[in-house]
Amino acid sequence: MDGSHFYPSSTWSSDYGQGTGGSSLAENTAFQDAFVFTPEELELLAQEIAAQESITEKHGPPHAEAPSTSIRAPIDALLNPSYPETILPSPLTPFASSWSSPGLETTDLALPVPLSPVPSNFGSSSSATPSTREPSPVLPMPLSAPPAPSAPQLARQTTAEERAELAQKSLSWPGRNPGHAVQEPRRGTKTTLTPAQKASREAATVHGRFEKEKLIAAVQDIIRQQEQEIKAQAGVLNVKEERLKKLVQGQSVFKRTRQPSMRDAIVSAYAEKVNEGREKRLPLKDIEALLAKDESMHPENLSLEQKEELMARFVAKKVHKKGGVRATNSSAAKDHTWSTGKVHQEIENSGRRNGTLGFHFQVQGNVSDTLEPTFYGNAHALDFFPKVLGIQPAQVARMFDLYSTTNSKNLDEREADGFNDVRDACADKIALGLRLVTGIRTIRMMYKSYWDLVLKQKVELIGWPEGITFGNPSDVLHNRDDAHRLWRALESNTCQWVKLTDAELRDRTAMLNRRAANGEAVFKTRKPRSDKGKKRKQAPATAAAASKKHKSAEFVDEEEEDEEDEE
DNA sequence: TTTATCACGAATCTGCGGGG
DNA sequence: CCCCGCAGATTCGTGATAAA
Secondary structure, eight states, rough: OOOGGGGGOHHHHIIIIIIISSHHHHOTTTTTTTSSSOOHHHHHHHHHHHHHHHHHHHHHHHHSOOOOOOHHHHHHHHOOTTTGGGOOOTTTTTTOOOOOOSSOOOOGTTTTTTOTHHHHHHGGGGGGGGGGSOOOOOOSSOOOOOOOOOHHHHHSSHHHHHHHHHHSSSSSTTTTSTOOOOOOOOOOOOOOOOOHHHHHHHHHHHHHHHHHHHHHHHHHHHHHHHHHHHHHHHHHOOOHHHHHHHHHOOOOOOOOOOOOOHHHHHHHHHHHHHHOOOOSSHHHHHHHHHHOOOOOGSGGGGGHHHHHHHHHHHHHHHHHHEEEEEESHHHHHHHHHHHHHEEEEHHHHHHHHOOOEEEEEEEEEETTTOOOEEEETTTGGHHHHIIIIISSSHHHHHHHHHHHHHHHOOOOHHHHHHHHHHHHHHHHHHHHHHHHHOOOOOOOOOOOTTHHHHHHHHHEOOOOOOTTOOOOOOHHHHHHHHHHHHHHHTTTTSEEEEEEOOHHHHHHHHHHHHHHTTTOOOOOOOOTTTTTTSOOOOOOOHHHHHHHHHHHHHHHHHHHHHHHHHH
16 A cells, blocks of 8 residues: 555654744654644644744744753642642643643643553544653752752863863762773864854744745645545454554664674774864764775775774774763753653654553662753553552652662673672673574573584584683673673674584584594583482382373473583 | 664754853 | 853755665
8 A cells, every 4th residue: 555655653653742843833743743733723733832932033942941840740730730830831732741841731630630651642633632642751850959069060161071070079970980981972072153144044944934834835735635544444454443543653773783794884084084183073974075086995995804893993992872871961852852752762662562551760869960850651551550559650750769779880880789680680691692593482592502503403602702711691691791701792792692603613513523532522411319329119000100100200300401411 | 575773974953151 | 131142963965775
C-alpha cells in the first residue's frame, strides 16, 4: 500500500518535535505526533498556537513564563490539589506538558482518577480527549538546593585551565570525578554577529515562523487524511478500525549503533590534521575533497598498523564522546533533559508497539547538581503507585531524590560497588550469547570443557581481552579493572560468540588434536569411575524401575557434568 | 538492493544572567 | 520585567557504506 505519505513518519516527529524552537508547541509535541487529533483537538490546537504566538511576541519565549517556584511546589501541587493554581498553565494547553515542558498538565492534578489505557482510546476517536493522554510530569527548575558553587564562576571569560581548575575544586560532577576524562565543551566557535547577520537572523525567524505555520497546517491536513484513510481501509481490509490504527501509528525506532568504519576513522583523523592551526575549520565537503586528492590517506595505501592505529584513535574518541563527564552543570542539564526524553519516548513507543507498561524515574546524584528530577510512565503505568503501593509517583520521585542526594557517589565509588554486578553481568552476557548463537535455549556455558563445546556446537567465543585468563568470570576476574575490561569487550561486541565455518571448524579440530598430541589437556577427560573394571551388582529387574533407571541415568550424568564444569 | 547511520563544521536554537 | 549576548546544545547537509 503506497500511503506512507499519509502518516507521520519518524522524520516528521524529529523535525516537528525538536527542530525549530520558539513556540512551545514545537517543543511540546515531541511525543504527541503518534496521536490522531480529533476535530475538537485540532480546534484546540489552533487556539493554542494563536495563544502561544501572542505570548511569544509579547513576552519572549514561553520558557520565560515558567514559574520560578521551588521544585517542591509542583510536587506539593500534585499531592495537594488545593495548592494555589497560579503555577499552572492555562487549561487551554492540551499538549503543554510533554517531558520537556516546565509546566504541569491539568491531568497531573487528577492523578487519583484512573487513567484509561491508551489503546482503549484508539477506536473512539471523537471521545479521545486530551485529558486521557499520559501524565508526563516533569518537575520544573529551579531546584531548591543551592546552586553549584562552580557554575557562576565557570560562566565566561575564563581560560580552559582556569575552568579545569575550578571544576576540579568544585562539587560539580567533573570536580567529584578527578582523573576521569572530561569532555571539553566546544568553545570559541562563536563570533559576534554583525548588524547584517542579526537582521538576517531576524528575517529568518519571521520566515521560520511562517514556515512553521504552514508546516502545522500541513500536519493537520495529513492527520485528517490519515483518519479518513484508516476508516476507508478498515472497511476494505475487513479489520477493525482500532486495530488498523494501532498498526499504523505504532512507531518503530529500532536503531542499532553502527560499528566504527575505517572510512569514518580516516575522515575523523584527516579532519583533525587539516584543521590543525586553522582559525576557521573546514567544512566536511572540503575535508573530503582534500582527502580524495591525498592518496597517502586512502585505505589501500595504508599499512595494517596504520589502519589499526587510526581505528584505535577513532574508537577512543567515540568512547570519550559517549562516556566523558560533562564539563559544566549547564551542559549536564541539557544532556539529562535530552536523554530522559529519549527514554520516555522509548517507553511510549514500545508500549504502543508491544502493549507494555513502563515507568522511569531519574534524579540527580548530588545536591550540588541542578538536574531536574523526572518521572514518566506510559498509559496507566503510574497508577501502580497509588493503587498498589498507596503512594503518589511524585512522592516516590521526591523520596528517590532524597535518597540519591544523601547517598551521593562518584564514578569510582559506583564502580567499586558494582564489581560483583559487573562480574555477574559478564557471565550472564556470555551465557546469553551462547544461547543466541546456538539457538538452544537450555544450553549452558561450560568453561572447563570449552573446547568440547566449540567442536560440538561449531561456535567460538572471540575477542576475549588479553591479560585475563580465559575462564568463568567468577574465577578469573579478581579486580575492578579486569571486570570492566571484559564487560566493555562484551558490551561492544568486541568479545562475542560467532559461528564457525566448516573450514574454521577443521582448523580448530586440527589445532586441538595437535595440542592434545603434545600432552596438553585441551579436552576434558572424566575421571574413570572408581569401580572401573569391576563387575557390578544387578539392579532390581522390575519394568518400571528399569525404564526409569535407563532414562535417569543418562540425564543425571549430564547434569553432574554440567555442574562440575560450571564451578 | 535498499535503508539509514555517521563522519564533520556550520547554522541554528535555548537557557541563563547582566544591565537598563 | 524585558532585552541582549554568551555559551553551549542540537540539527543540517553530503557522501560512503554498514546493516537490514
